Amino acid sequence: MVKQKIKLPKVSLKNNGKVGFSIYLPMDGQKYQDRFRDRRISQPLSAMLFADAVGTNDIFGFKSFDFISNPLGLRLGLADMTITDHTIEIMKGVVWDYEKYPQALISGDTGSGKSFFLFSLLNGLIKSGAVVDVADPKETDLSVLGKTASLKYRVTYGRDRILKSFYRFYLEMIKRGREYHDLLNDNLEENVGNYRKYGLKPHFFVFDEFGAFVSGLKYNESEAIQQILGQITMLGRQLGYFVAIAMQKPTADTIGSASRDQFQFRVALGKMKSSGLSMMFPDDVDEVQFKELSKNLKGWGYLAMTPGQARSFFAPVIPKDFVPFKYFDELGEQYPAVPVEPMGEIKEFLASKSAKYVELNF
Ligand SMILES: Nc1ncnc2c1ncn2[C@@H]1O[C@H](COP(=O)(O)OP(=O)(O)OP(=O)(O)O)[C@@H](O)[C@H]1O
Numbered sequence: 001m002v003k004q005k006i007k008l009p010k011v012s013l014k015n016n017g018k019v020g021f022s023i024y025l026p027m028d029g030q031k032y033q034d035r036f037r038d039r040r041i042s043q044p045l046s047a048m049l050f051a052d053a054v055g056t057n058d059i060f061g062f063k064s065f066d067f068i069s070n071p072l073g074l075r076l077g078l079a080d081m082t083i084t085d086h087t088i089e090i091m092k093g094v095v096w097d098y099e100k101y102p103q104a105l106i107s108g109d110t111g112s113g114k115s116f117f118l119f120s121l122l123n124g125l126i127k128s129g130a131v132v133d134v135a136d137p138k139e140t141d142l143s144v145l146g147k148t149a150s151l152k153y154r155v156t157y158g159r160d161r162i163l164k165s166f167y168r169f170y171l172e173m174i175k176r177g178r179e180y181h182d183l184l185n186d187n188l189e190e191n192v193g194n195y196r197k198y199g200l201k202p203h204f205f206v207f208d209e210f211g212a213f214v215s216g217l218k219y220n221e222s223e224a225i226q227q228i229l230g231q232i233t234m235l236g237r238q239l240g241y242f243v244a245i246a247m248q249k250p251t252a253d254t255i256g257s258a259s260r261d262q263f264q265f266r267v268a269l270g271k272m273k274s275s276g277l278s279m280m281f282p283d284d285v286d287e288v289q290f291k292e293l294s295k296n297l298k299g300w301g302y303l304a305m306t307p308g309q310a311r312s313f314f315a316p317v318i319p320k321d322f323v324p325f326k327y328f329d330e331l332g333e334q335y336p337a338v339p340v341e342p343m344g345e346i347k348e349f350l351a352s353k354s355a356k357y358v359e360l361n362f
Contacts, residue, residue: 020068071312088124104244105263112270113299117315137213149332173241195240211247233262269301
């Protein structure tokens with residue numbers, strides 16, 4: 001038998017509190033160090049140590065690989081989420097900056113905790129100062145929120161009303177584009193900023209059960225939805241127009257290729273088939289060891305802010321006594337819903353500017 005000798009460098013381990021640790025590998029010019037330059041090593045380590053690889057850092061003379069061994073320890077409660085004007089903390093130390101990682105895609109089978117996560121997300125978006133529209137094709141958990149002070153007249157259900165409100169959202173974005181263009185022209189001496197620089201608010205469209213909704217449309221309607229979704233995901237970031245699309249099973253038919261890559265914040269809740277994982281995390285599906293947790297544990301899954309790597313995720317815990325209507329109604333005292341702009345006025349404005357947009361009869 002030939003003995004094989006494998007040389008490994010000395011590594012240092014640093015405990016990062018109760019939830020994780022970092023491994024430091026020396027970058028001291030020895031020939032084996034090339035193996036540690038990228039994720040090739042973090043994935044085998046992640047599987048071996050049963051921990052999530054969450055990032056690497058280059059420090060003089062070392063490369064560190066950070067792991068989270070107890071992601072459940074990072075779970076927040078709904079009331080503990082820290083929110084600023086464009087960031088939402090969704091787990092301890094995990095902050096979604098929706099300007100940096102725009103457009104959200106959320107998937108999860110029935111019972112996985114998708115609706116409860118949407119409550120946390122709505123809470124974060126409203127408190128971040130965003131104008132929020134919601135579509136609830138299933139007419140269940142979210143539909144009642146349209147009568148609350150924070151989302152008044154901004155929640156739609158029923159095929160035609162949803163089509164109309166999504167189209168209005170799109171036209172408002174085109175209108176914002178014209179306004180933004182004029183503001184830039186009026187401020188030629190200043191450096192270019194995004195919408196917030198000019199005192200404009202972010203605007204979100206939260207679309208639940210998007211897949212089921214699109215599959216029930218006529219061919220030309222579904223084409224039109226894909227076309228405007230493509231434009232929103234492409235142009236929305238700088239103008240402050242964002243979507244959060246939720247559905248049970250993401251497929252290539254429901255989110256067209258024009259917009260798919262633009263979704264930079266992705267959450268998959270519950271157990272997913274490999275076809276679903278490859279839609280949600282195409283860069284990670286062959287590398288990340290997706291674990292399966294107990295069915296009794298609700299609101300867990302995976303999260304990626306692309307191009308970052310997918311990692312375990314636990315949605316904020318919603319308290320047992322949470323009553324959605326009461327919560328979002330009270331939230332409206334501080335964050336009242338902005339009145340909806342009539343479609344006719346938006347179209348009039350666009351005509352006065354000879355603006356070009358996708359014309360639909362919704
Ligand atoms: N973040 C959470 N905090 C507390 N409980 C949760 C959480 N997520 C899920 N649950 C529990 O799991 C149940 C199912 O969650 P939820 O209704 O969000 O699932 P869903 O994926 O939206 O399913 P459906 O599509 O059938 O509505 C909830 O009624 C609640 O008891």
